[in-house]
Amino acid sequence: MGNEYLALDSTRIVMTVEKLSIRIKERFPESSLSRVVLQVYDVALKAKNEAARMRQPIWWVRFVYLLLAVGLAGLGVLAIESLRTVQLSTDGASLLDYLQAIESVINEVLFLAAAIFFLAQWEGRIKRQQMLAALHELRSLAHVVDMHQLTKDPDHFHPHSFSTPSSPRREMTPFELSRYLDYCSEMLSLIGKIAALYAQDFDDPSVLAAVNEIESLTTGLSRKIWQKLMVVYSSPTFGGIYVSQHQTTAPGG
Numbered sequence: 001m002g003n004e005y006l007a008l009d010s011t012r013i014v015m016t017v018e019k020l021s022i023r024i025k026e027r028f029p030e031s032s033l034s035r036v037v038l039q040v041y042d043v044a045l046k047a048k049n050e051a052a053r054m055r056q057p058i059w060w061v062r063f064v065y066l067l068l069a070v071g072l073a074g075l076g077v078l079a080i081e082s083l084r085t086v087q088l089s090t091d092g093a094s095l096l097d098y099l100q101a102i103e104s105v106i107n108e109v110l111f112l113a114a115a116i117f118f119l120a121q122w123e124g125r126i127k128r129q130q131m132l133a134a135l136h137e138l139r140s141l142a143h144v145v146d147m148h149q150l151t152k153d154p155d156h157f158h159p160h161s162f163s164t165p166s167s168p169r170r171e172m173t174p175f176e177l178s179r180y181l182d183y184c185s186e187m188l189s190l191i192g193k194i195a196a197l198y199a200q201d202f203d204d205p206s207v208l209a210a211v212n213e214i215e216s217l218t219t220g221l222s223r224k225i226w227q228k229l230m231v232v233y234s235s236p237t238f239g240g241i242y243v244s245q246h247q248t249t250a251p252g253g
Contacts, residue, residue, distance in 0.1 A: 010048035010197055017044045017190055024183050027176075033148050033183060036141075040187055043134075043141060044194050050134060051197045054127050061123045128206055131198045135210040139217065142191050146221045149184040152177060154231040178232045185225045188218040 021037040028034055153170070154177060172180060195214040199207050 008193060008197055008200055010044075010051055013190065013193055013197070014041070014044045014048055017041045020183065020186055020190070027179055027183075031180075033180065036144060036148060037183070037187060039141060039144075040190060040194075043138060044190070047134065047194045047197045050130070051201065054131065054198070055201050058123050058126060061126065065120070065122065124204065127202065128204050131202065131204075131207050132210055135195055135198060135207070135214060138191055138195050139210075139214050142188055142214065142218050142221060145184055145187045145191070146224075149181055149225055149228070152181060152228065154228050174232050178229060181225050181229050181232070185222045185229075188222045188225075192218040 017037070017040055021034070021041050024031070024037050025034045152172075154174070192215045195211045199211040
C-alpha cells in the first residue's frame with residue numbers, strides 16, 4: 001500500500017470545497033451561505049499553495065545565515081589568533097593581558113554560539129508567524145459559518161410553535177433546513193482539514209496547538225448543528241421516513 005492514504009491531499013480538499021460550493025449554489029443560489037463557501041474555497045486554495053511553499057526553504061534567510069555564520073566564524077578565528085600571539089610572547093606580557101585575551105576568546109565563542117542558534121531558528125519563526133496568521137483566519141471563518149446557522153431554529157416545525165414580531169423569517173421546509181445545516185457542518189469539517197494541512201509538514205508546538213484548537217472548535221460547532229438536525233429529522237415531515245428507519249442523514253445533494 002502506498003502513502004497516498006497517510007497524508008491529507010490538498011488538491012482533493014480544494015476539489016471537495018469547490019464541489020460543495022456548487023451544491024450550495026444550486027440549492028440556495030441567493031443565500032449568503034453560497035458566498036461564505038466561496039471564501040472557504042479561497043482559503044483552501046491559499047492553504048494548498050502556502051503548505052507547498054512552507055515545505056521549501058527560505059533561501060534569502062539561509063543566505064543571510066550563511067554570511068553571518070562565516071563572518072562570526074572569522075571573528076572567532078581572529079580572537080584565537082590574538083590569544084596565540086599573547087601565548088607566544090608570554091615572556092614580555094603580563095598575566096593580566098593573558099587573562100584578558102582568554103576572556104575575549106570566551107566572549108567571542110559564546111557570542112558566536114548564541115548568534116548561530118538564533119539564526120538557525122529564524123526561518124522556523126518566520127514560517128510559524130505566517131502559519132499562525134493563516135490559522136487565525138480559519139478560526140474566524142469557522143465562527144462566520146456558525147453565525148449563518150445560528151438563527152436556523154428547527155423548533156418552529158413543532159405544531160405548537162409560533163413566531164413573535166422579532167422572530168427571524170423562517171421560510172425553509174424541513175428538508176431545505178436539513179440540507180442548509182448539513183452544508184454548514186460540511187464547511188466546518190473542511191475548515192478543520194484545511195487547518196491540518198499547515199501542521200502536516202511543520203512540526204511546531206505553537207502551530208500544532210492552534211490546529212488542535214481549530215479542530216476542537218469546528219467539532220464542537222458541528223455537534224450543535226447535528227443536535228438541530230436531529231430535531232429536524234424528528235419533525236412530522238421526516239419522522240415517518242428517517243427516524244423510523246434509524247437513519248441520521250437526509251439524502252445528499
